[in-house]
Amino acid sequence: MTKYNFDRLIDRHGTCAVKYEGLDQMFGRHDVTPLWIADLDFAVCPDITAALLHRLEHPVLGYSAAPDSYWDSIIDWQNRRHGMKVAREELAFIPGVVKGIALAVNYFTSRGDAVAIQPPVYHPFRAVIEGNGRVVAENPLLFDGKNYTMDIDGLRRVIAETKPKLMILCNPHNPIGLQWSRETLAEVGRICSEAGVTVVSDEIHGDLMLGGRKHIPFCDASDDCRRCGVMLGAPSKTFNIPGLVSSWMVIKNPELRRDFYHWLEVNEFSAPVLISTIGAEAAYTHGEAWLNEMLAYIESNIEFTEQFLERELPQVRMVRPEASFLVWLDFTDLHLDQPRLMDMLISEAHVALNDGAMFGRQGSGFARLNVGTPRAVLADALAHIADAVRHHVTPTAL
Numbered sequence: 175m176t177k178y179n180f181d182r183l184i185d186r187h188g189t190c191a192v193k194y195e196g197l198d199q200m201f202g203r204h205d206v207t208p209l210w211i212a213d214l215d216f217a218v219c220p221d222i223t224a225a226l227l228h229r230l231e232h233p234v235l236g237y238s239a240a241p242d243s244y245w246d247s248i249i250d251w252q253n254r255r256h257g258m259k260v261a262r263e264e265l266a267f268i269p270g271v272v273k274g275i276a277l278a279v280n281y282f283t284s285r286g287d288a289v290a291i292q293p294p295v296y297h298p299f300r301a302v303i304e305g306n307g308r309v310v311a312e313n314p315l316l317f318d319g320k321n322y323t324m325d326i327d328g329l330r331r332v333i334a335e336t337k338p339k340l341m342i343l344c345n346p347h348n349p350i351g352l353q354w355s356r357e358t359l360a361e362v363g364r365i366c367s368e369a370g371v372t373v374v375s376d377e378i379h380g381d382l383m384l385g386g387r388k389h390i391p392f393c394d395a396s397d398d399c400r401r402c403g404v405m406l407g408a409p410s411k412t413f414n415i416p417g418l419v420s421s422w423m424v425i426k427n428p429e430l431r432r433d434f435y436h437w438l439e440v441n442e443f444s445a446p447v448l449i450s451t452i453g454a455e456a457a458y459t460h461g462e463a464w465l466n467e468m469l470a471y472i473e474s475n476i477e478f479t480e481q482f483l484e485r486e487l488p489q490v491r492m493v494r495p496e497a498s499f500l501v502w503l504d505f506t507d508l509h510l511d512q513p514r515l516m517d518m519l520i521s522e523a524h525v526a527l528n529d530g531a532m533f534g535r536q537g538s539g540f541a542r543l544n545v546g547t548p549r550a551v552l553a554d555a556l557a558h559i560a561d562a563v564r565h566h567v568t569p570t571a572l
């Protein structure tokens with residue numbers, strides 16, 4: 175018996191939801207099914223709403239300090255869910271994961287410095303680096319037509335050639351949905367530690383492991399990783415509360431964190447926000463059953479998508495994610511250039527997916543599908559994509 179209803183269709187119009195209100199700006203029309211930006215169309219765990227409403231019953235919303243119970247809820251969660259021990263002094267609040275990355279880029283590097291990333295990867299990594307006058311050093315993932323792996327030799331080469339001060343790692347990796355193995359993370363830690371490169375590990379999808387897999391937090395993978403790692407996490411993707419903007423940072427190495435945490439503190443970048451901490455604490459304390467059910471629903475949506483593609487649309491392949499609710503679809507067999515592919519999805523299928531090329535040129539020929547939506551919406555969108563593709567594929571290409 176399940177307790178939560180993820181099949182429920184919830185009208186999000188008029189709620190300032192970027193996924194809906196941003197369609198015109200991003201795709202040039204709003205009469206399309208939005209399966210792009212990475213939030214879920216599901217109602218949050220009711221305990222989170224109850225905790226927020228309870229606090230809002232008090233009529234004064236003054237300056238506030240996060241209680242010990244907030245910090246304990248993060249520490250307990252990391253231990254319970256991932257077996258990672260975190261001490262209070264290793265933790266800092268940050269106002270969002272991308273902002274945390276931006277703060278680290280600004281603090282640990284100077285204008286003109288190289289920062290390494292591994293495309294195709296979450297597009298704000300590049301935007302933050304370039305927008306702050308730093309230079310992107312690319313170590314693209316390896317793709318054999320089916321699976322992606324990290325290019326460890328490439329990483330060694332890129333570090334030797336470009337001498338980056340920082341690397342931004344995505345663990346698990348968006349848009350592919352890959353959880354890096356302990357061995358791979360330890361190797362990254364060894365290479366970066368030896369070269370004096372700080373590794374900012376974005377672990378926002380780390381709680382969303384699928385198929386019984388375990389998330390390996392970067393700062394738990396090896397001593398080298400602990401030495402050079404700045405780990406960022408959040409309850410936002412996990413519990414569908416990105417609108418509350420609550421995230422955290424863990425740095426194990428006291429040398430690495432001392433001055434940085436002081437800089438965050440004096441600039442009040444790490445000052446916790448009332449509503450964020452209430453939502454986060456309620457989520458970590460009461461949300462686990464909701465999360466487990468939600469992940470089971472996502473797994474069945476992924477299964478559904480895989481079977482649908484095999485049956486109805488074999489010319490489009492998916493990379494089966496190990497984590498999270500984002501599915502990387504490979505349209506390269508259609509031989510459409512990227513603008514044509516996106517135009518087909520928008521103008522003919524009427525479905526808004528993330529353009530694969532936004533994650534790097536290696537994403538050309540791909541699109542990212544968000545399956546964090548009721549099954550009926552997903553089924554309808556896939557049927558429309560299938561119709562549009564069939565219309566495009568010549569009999570010889572089939």
Ligand SMILES: Cc1ncc(COP(=O)(O)O)c(C=O)c1O
Nearest residue numbers: 212270271272273296348376378
């Ligand atoms: C890998 C990754 N990092 C960060 C974010 C955004 O985090 P925040 O909203 O906390 O900045 C996302 C959202 O999709 C993401 O996929």
